[in-house]
Amino acid sequence: xxxxxxxxxxxxxxxxxxxxxxxxxxxxxxxxxxxxxxxxxxxxxxxxxxxxxxxxxxxxxxxxxxxxxxxxxxxxxxxxxxxxxxxxxxxxxxxxxxxxxxxxxxxxxxxxxxxxxxxxxxxxxxxxxxxxxxxxxxxxxxxxxxxxxxxxxxxxxxxxxxxxxxxxxxxxxxxxxxxxxxxxxxxxxxxxxxxxxxxxxxxxxxxxxxxxxxxxxxxxxxxxxxxxxxxxxxxxxxxxxxxxxxxxxxxxxxxxxxxxxxxxxxxxxxxxxxxxxxxxxxxxxxxxxxxxxxxxxxxxxxxxxxxxxxxxxxxxxxxxxxxxxxxxxxxxxxxxxxxxxxxxxxxxxxxxxxxxxxxxxxxxxxxxxxxxxxxxxxxxxxxxxxxxxxxxxxxxxxxxxxxxxxxxxxxxxxxxxxxxxxxxxxxxxxxxxxxxx
Amino acid sequence: xxxxxxxxxxxxxxxxxxxxxxxxxxxxxxxxxxxxxxxxxxxxxxxxxxxxxxxxxxxxxxxxxxxxxxxxxxxxxxxxxxxxx
Numbered sequence: 478x479x480x481x482x483x484x485x486x487x488x489x490x491x492x493x494x495x496x497x498x499x500x501x502x503x504x505x506x507x508x509x510x511x512x513x514x515x516x517x518x519x520x521x522x523x524x525x526x527x528x529x530x531x532x533x534x535x536x537x538x539x540x541x542x543x544x545x546x547x548x549x550x551x552x553x554x555x556x557x558x559x560x561x562x563x564x565x566x567x568x569x570x571x572x573x574x575x576x577x578x579x580x581x582x583x584x585x586x587x588x589x590x591x592x593x594x595x596x597x598x599x600x601x602x603x604x605x606x607x608x609x610x611x612x613x614x615x616x617x618x619x620x621x622x623x624x625x626x627x628x629x630x631x632x633x634x635x636x637x638x639x640x641x642x643x644x645x646x647x648x649x650x651x652x653x654x655x656x657x658x659x660x661x662x663x664x665x666x667x668x669x670x671x672x673x674x675x676x677x678x679x680x681x682x683x684x685x686x687x688x689x690x691x692x693x694x695x696x697x698x699x700x701x702x703x704x705x706x707x708x709x710x711x712x713x714x715x716x717x718x719x720x721x722x723x724x725x726x727x728x729x730x731x732x733x734x735x736x737x738x739x740x741x742x743x744x745x746x747x748x749x750x751x752x753x754x755x756x757x758x759x760x761x762x763x764x765x766x767x768x769x770x771x772x773x774x775x776x777x778x779x780x781x782x783x784x785x786x787x788x789x790x791x792x793x794x795x796x797x798x799x800x801x802x803x804x805x806x807x808x809x810x811x812x813x814x815x816x817x818x819x820x821x822x823x824x825x826x827x828x829x830x831x832x833x834x835x836x837x838x839x840x841x842x843x844x845x846x847x848x849x850x851x852x853x854x855x856x857x858x859x860x861x862x863x864x865x866x867x868x869x870x871x872x873x874x875x876x877x878x879x880x881x882x883x884x885x886x887x888x889x890x891x892x893x894x895x896x897x898x899x900x901x902x903x904x905x906x907x908x909x910x911x912x913x914x
Numbered sequence: 915x916x917x918x919x920x921x922x923x924x925x926x927x928x929x930x931x932x933x934x935x936x937x938x939x940x941x942x943x944x945x946x947x948x949x950x951x952x953x954x955x956x957x958x959x960x961x962x963x964x965x966x967x968x969x970x971x972x973x974x975x976x977x978x979x980x981x982x983x984x985x986x987x988x989x990x991x992x993x994x995x996x997x998x999x
Contacts, residue, residue: 825957826960865978866977867960
């Protein structure tokens with residue numbers, strides 16, 4: 478038994494395990510167990526009982542999501558399982574650690590997941606910049622193919638499975654599962670309308686499961702040690718461990734596997750070494766750029782989906798970005814919105830046009846050229862670009878931090894507004910003259 | 915035929931259409947840009963937003979795109995709602 482199902486085989490001081498070393502350390506035992514001793518339905522029940530929630534950000538219960546996939550002899554074929562390794566959330570580097578530290582763990586997770594779903598083909602959709610991870614994964618897959626862990630009649634059973642690595646051309650929106658599927662099909666990466674959900678009609682119209690790398694990496698240990706063990710790893714009711722990260726002006730930025738529900742104060746003080754000398758904590762994004770801000774008073778809240786959700790934010794990817802008290806706060810917000818404006822896929826109007834407007838308004842405020850109308854626009858944008866008004870969750874994600882910033886730090890915005898000077902005499906003529914220059 | 919309720923008034927509309935198509939065919943003015951009957955719905959321009967209510971007691975409703983929502987029997991929407999406009 479282990480306390481760290483995700484990182485137990487990871488040691489940055491040596492190269493990652495090859496197949497023989499990984500097997501010696503207990504790897505691929507879960508694969509043997511599911512194929513020899515367990516039915517897909519029994520495995521799915523373990524998954525449901527474990528309470529594992531998707532680690533990509535939304536925290537949807539994995540067992541429930543997988544139960545929507547049609548099973549049995551009449552199910553449409555081929556079925557697909559896709560690992561979402563397009564890790565592009567600003568400040569997030571947890572999947573990279575997993576793939577570069579122990580590529581075989583993800584490969585085993587994919588094969589086990591493929592067996593549970595009785596999938597035929599798996600894809601690891603990896604961010605193009607993760608060259609090293611893609612190389613390691615390809616090597617791991619080749620080793621498995623040679624060993625017979627991939628291919629026809631795996632371990633002598635009647636189930637066959639093939640696994641491929643697909644390197645993305647690099648768009649943030651490819652992390653959205655339906656945009657990812659479009660991209661994998663060779664189309665423009667725009668999200669699809671839901672329903673139908675990918676579980677029923679996904680890749681090339683066939684049942685498809687898309688899950689985050691960290692979610693899939695939980696599967697081998699979960700199968701080996703069971704649902705009860707998985708639940709007791711956590712400090713709260715959200716089960717398992719979590720890869721937490723901290724970046725920003727802290728002494729020791731990094732990524733650590735800790736029990737789910739570890740409070741931010743512990744992460745910041747004990748693991749990240751506290752704030753750099755001379756800097757104080759102003760606010761933090763708990764799980765990447767698209768999660769609403771939290772304040773120092775929230776430091777003791779357990780970092781899990783339920784508790785962070787109650788504060789009006791989201792756990793997201795669990796990799797926090799710390800914003801210190803000396804940073805240009807409006808500049809930081811502008812930087813954030815610049816990212817979202819650039820990464821909008823351009824499909825729907827509010828996101829494509831609204832986000833650049835937001836960025837421009839923040840830019841004017843940052844340069845102290847902003848007017849009250851800019852502030853009013855920002856307020857309006859937090860409603861106009863919110864859930865339901867846009868096609869996917871990209872723009873609402875961008876509005877999360879902005880909305881919370883306007884709520885928690887209204888003075889930061891107000892202090893940047895320049896009131897138009899009262900103009901004596903013919904003000905209209907002057908205004909006309911100034912616009913013509 | 916299906917009965918839909920728009921701003922409290924009932925309309926009989928053809929089966930199998932989306933709400934935008936149904937509203938336009940009743941002479942209701944709903945702005946749209948990216949939809950065309952020959953091209954189908956994509957939901958990109960977000961102009962045909964309407965507010966849909968679960969039932970007569972639902973006062974909050976939710977914004978949906980008329981072109982992406984089927985005009986099913988009993989659908990209750992508002993196109994005059996300030997948020998939908």
